[in-house]
Amino acid sequence: MNIDMIRAAAERLSGHARRTPFLNSPFIDDIAGRRVWVKPECLQHTGSFKFRGAWSALSAMDDAQRSGGVVAFSSGNHAQGVAYAAKLHGVAAVIVMPSDSPALKIANTRAFGAEVILYDRETENREEIGADLSAKRGLTLIKPFDEPQVIAGQGTCGLEIAEQAAQAGVTKADVIVCCGGGGLTSGIALALEAEAPGLRARPAEPEGFDDVARSLRSGGIERNNRSAGNICDAILTPQPGDITFPILHRLCGPGLVVSEHDVLAAMGHAFNRLKVVAEPGGAAALAAALFRQDEIDGEDVIVTISGGNVDAPMFQRALETL
Amino acid sequence: MNIDMIRAAAERLSGHARRTPFLNSPFIDDIAGRRVWVKPECLQHTGSFKFRGAWSALSAMDDAQRSGGVVAFSSGNHAQGVAYAAKLHGVAAVIVMPSDSPALKIANTRAFGAEVILYDRETENREEIGADLSAKRGLTLIKPFDEPQVIAGQGTCGLEIAEQAAQAGVTKADVIVCCGGGGLTSGIALALEAEAPGLRARPAEPEGFDDVARSLRSGGIERNNRSAGNICDAILTPQPGDITFPILHRLCGPGLVVSEHDVLAAMGHAFNRLKVVAEPGGAAALAAALFRQDEIDGEDVIVTISGGNVDAPMFQRALETL
Structure with missing residues (x-):
C-alpha cells in the first residue's frame, strides 16, 4: 500500500469519478473560529466517496x-x-x-x-x-475498506485535497476525515504524506464508536462495544482494519469524537451555508471543526463531507437544529 | 453587450468566483427520459450565480x-x-x-x-x-440584470457550461435556465452562441410569471400581472429587460413554464439524487427538465440550479414531496 498505487488509481479514475469542489463560507468560518475548507464527497457519483x-x-x-x-x-x-x-x-x-x-x-x-x-x-x-x-x-x-485497491481509490480524494489546498494558499492544516474502518482516512493520509506534508489527517468518529481514536492512543487495534445505535450509520465499523490501522497509526493526528447533536447541527450548517446535503456519518468531520475547535490548531482546517445519502425524516431533524 | 465582455469578465472572476461542477444522476435521467446535466450555481459564493x-x-x-x-x-x-x-x-x-x-x-x-x-x-x-x-x-x-457588466459576469457560467458539456460529450442540447429578468439566461445564451453553437438556451419560469415565455412568443416585451404570490421569489421579475430581451429573442428557444408543485418536487429530487440544496426559483429549470419533457427534444438536456438560498420550512415542503 503506497502512494504509487494512489497515483495509478487517480489515472484509472480520471474522467469517471468526479473531481469534487473545495467549498468554504465566511459564516462557517465564524462558527469554527478559523477558516474551514470543505471537500464535499456527497457530490461524488452515488452520493459518497465509496x-x-x-x-x-x-x-x-x-x-x-x-x-x-x-x-x-x-x-x-x-x-x-x-x-x-x-x-x-x-x-x-x-x-x-x-x-x-x-x-x-x-x-x-x-x-x-x-x-x-x-x-x-x-x-x-x-x-x-x-x-x-x-x-x-x-x-x-470487494471489501469495504481493508483492501489495497479500495484504499488507493479513496486516496485520490487526498490528492485532490492536496492540490486544492495549495490553490487556496493553505500549506499547513489538519484534514479531518469522517472515519469508519479507515479506508478514506488512510488513503487521504498517504496522499497528503506524499503531496502536502504540511497537511495532517485526523479521524472524526461518533461518541461510543471511537475505536480509531482509542486505537491511535493505545497503539493497538481497539474494538467498539456496540455495533449499532447511532445516527452515523455509515461509519459504525467494529474496529480499524489490519491494513488501514498501521497507516493511520503512522500518519494521523489524534482522533476527534462528536455527539449526535453536533452531527445534526453540522448537517444543518452544511444545508444553510454550503448548500450541500450531508448524511450523519458524512457530517462528523465538519461537526468536529465547528464544535471541537479547542482540539484543533492553526488558522485553517480542512474537512471531508464523506457522503449525502440521508432520508428526509433524518434530514428534517438536522433542519430543526437551525 | 458581446462575447468579448464575457471573456473579459471570466478573466476578472478567475480565482474569485467558483467554477461549479457539472452533476448528473441516473435516477434523474430516468425521471426525465433523457440525460440531464446539472450546473449547480447554488454552490457558488453566496449560494447563487449572482x-x-x-x-x-x-x-x-x-x-x-x-x-x-x-x-x-x-x-x-x-x-x-x-x-x-x-x-x-x-x-x-x-x-x-x-x-x-x-x-x-x-x-x-x-x-x-x-x-x-x-x-x-x-x-x-x-x-x-x-x-x-x-x-x-x-x-x-448595480442593476440586477439589465446591466452589461452584470450580464457579462453571468455569462461566465455559460462559458463553463460550454466547456463541461464538451467534456461530457454533449454537443447538441437545450440549456434550460431559471429566468427572472434574463441576466443569467442572456449571458449564457451569448456564451453558448460563441462557444457551443449546438447548445441553445431556454428560459424556465413559474406559472403566472411567464413574462419571458410570452415575450418570446409575441416578439415584444410582455409584463406579468402580479409581482408576488409564488414560491419562486428569486425569479418573480415584472418583465424582461431592455438589454436582455433582444438577446433572448435572438438566441433562445421557447420558454418553459412550471408549477409550484413541480418546483418543490424538483427540489426534492435535487436533495435526494444530486445532494445539493436548490431554492424554489433555482429549481425551475430542473422542474422543466423533469416534468415538461414533451416540450424538450434530444438525448441530453442541461439545466442550471441557479441558487440555494431557501429557509428550512420551505425546504421541508420540498422534502414532503418525496
Missing part, C-alpha cells in the same frame, strides 16, 4: 477476473458505489444485504443494476453466503 | 467610482452577491430588499456588511428607491 474505491478496485482487476463479476456486503454507501461502478464497467454485481435493510436502499442498489441477495441477520451468516456465491459463481469479493 | 455578475460589475469599475460605494435592489440573491463582492473589494454596499424576502437572505445580506433598506413590493417602486439613493449618496447602482 465510488472512488469501487471504481479503483474494479478497474485494477484483469479482464478475466472482472468479467466474472463482483460481490460486496453492505447495506449502504459501499453497496451503491460497487453496484454503480460495476454497471459502468458492464459487469455483474451481487450485493448481499440484510433483509431488514430500508426498502429504499434495496431499491436504489437494484436500480444501479445490482442483483441483491437478502439474508436474515438472525439465522444466516453473510460471510458464508459470500463464500458460497464466490465459489459457485466465480465472483470476486 | 456573485458572478456582482464581482464582474465591481471589478469593472474604476477606483474612484468603486470607492464611492454601491447600491443594489434585489429580492435576495443579487443582494447577497453584491454585498459579498463589495465586502471583498473593501467598499460600502446599500441593498434595497422587499420586506417579504426570505429571512435568511435578509440576515445574510446584513452579515456581509451591507446596509439593508426594506420596501413593500406591492406599494413601492424599487427602481425609484435605488435611483434616489444613488443620487443622494453618490452610490453607483
Whole structure:
C-alpha cells in the first residue's frame, strides 16, 4: 500500500469519478473560529466517496477476473458505489444485504443494476453466503475498506485535497476525515504524506464508536462495544482494519469524537451555508471543526463531507437544529 | 453587450468566483427520459450565480467610482452577491430588499456588511428607491440584470457550461435556465452562441410569471400581472429587460413554464439524487427538465440550479414531496 498505487488509481479514475469542489463560507468560518475548507464527497457519483474505491478496485482487476463479476456486503454507501461502478464497467454485481435493510436502499442498489441477495441477520451468516456465491459463481469479493485497491481509490480524494489546498494558499492544516474502518482516512493520509506534508489527517468518529481514536492512543487495534445505535450509520465499523490501522497509526493526528447533536447541527450548517446535503456519518468531520475547535490548531482546517445519502425524516431533524 | 465582455469578465472572476461542477444522476435521467446535466450555481459564493455578475460589475469599475460605494435592489440573491463582492473589494454596499424576502437572505445580506433598506413590493417602486439613493449618496447602482457588466459576469457560467458539456460529450442540447429578468439566461445564451453553437438556451419560469415565455412568443416585451404570490421569489421579475430581451429573442428557444408543485418536487429530487440544496426559483429549470419533457427534444438536456438560498420550512415542503 503506497502512494504509487494512489497515483495509478487517480489515472484509472480520471474522467469517471468526479473531481469534487473545495467549498468554504465566511459564516462557517465564524462558527469554527478559523477558516474551514470543505471537500464535499456527497457530490461524488452515488452520493459518497465509496465510488472512488469501487471504481479503483474494479478497474485494477484483469479482464478475466472482472468479467466474472463482483460481490460486496453492505447495506449502504459501499453497496451503491460497487453496484454503480460495476454497471459502468458492464459487469455483474451481487450485493448481499440484510433483509431488514430500508426498502429504499434495496431499491436504489437494484436500480444501479445490482442483483441483491437478502439474508436474515438472525439465522444466516453473510460471510458464508459470500463464500458460497464466490465459489459457485466465480465472483470476486470487494471489501469495504481493508483492501489495497479500495484504499488507493479513496486516496485520490487526498490528492485532490492536496492540490486544492495549495490553490487556496493553505500549506499547513489538519484534514479531518469522517472515519469508519479507515479506508478514506488512510488513503487521504498517504496522499497528503506524499503531496502536502504540511497537511495532517485526523479521524472524526461518533461518541461510543471511537475505536480509531482509542486505537491511535493505545497503539493497538481497539474494538467498539456496540455495533449499532447511532445516527452515523455509515461509519459504525467494529474496529480499524489490519491494513488501514498501521497507516493511520503512522500518519494521523489524534482522533476527534462528536455527539449526535453536533452531527445534526453540522448537517444543518452544511444545508444553510454550503448548500450541500450531508448524511450523519458524512457530517462528523465538519461537526468536529465547528464544535471541537479547542482540539484543533492553526488558522485553517480542512474537512471531508464523506457522503449525502440521508432520508428526509433524518434530514428534517438536522433542519430543526437551525 | 458581446462575447468579448464575457471573456473579459471570466478573466476578472478567475480565482474569485467558483467554477461549479457539472452533476448528473441516473435516477434523474430516468425521471426525465433523457440525460440531464446539472450546473449547480447554488454552490457558488453566496449560494447563487449572482456573485458572478456582482464581482464582474465591481471589478469593472474604476477606483474612484468603486470607492464611492454601491447600491443594489434585489429580492435576495443579487443582494447577497453584491454585498459579498463589495465586502471583498473593501467598499460600502446599500441593498434595497422587499420586506417579504426570505429571512435568511435578509440576515445574510446584513452579515456581509451591507446596509439593508426594506420596501413593500406591492406599494413601492424599487427602481425609484435605488435611483434616489444613488443620487443622494453618490452610490453607483448595480442593476440586477439589465446591466452589461452584470450580464457579462453571468455569462461566465455559460462559458463553463460550454466547456463541461464538451467534456461530457454533449454537443447538441437545450440549456434550460431559471429566468427572472434574463441576466443569467442572456449571458449564457451569448456564451453558448460563441462557444457551443449546438447548445441553445431556454428560459424556465413559474406559472403566472411567464413574462419571458410570452415575450418570446409575441416578439415584444410582455409584463406579468402580479409581482408576488409564488414560491419562486428569486425569479418573480415584472418583465424582461431592455438589454436582455433582444438577446433572448435572438438566441433562445421557447420558454418553459412550471408549477409550484413541480418546483418543490424538483427540489426534492435535487436533495435526494444530486445532494445539493436548490431554492424554489433555482429549481425551475430542473422542474422543466423533469416534468415538461414533451416540450424538450434530444438525448441530453442541461439545466442550471441557479441558487440555494431557501429557509428550512420551505425546504421541508420540498422534502414532503418525496
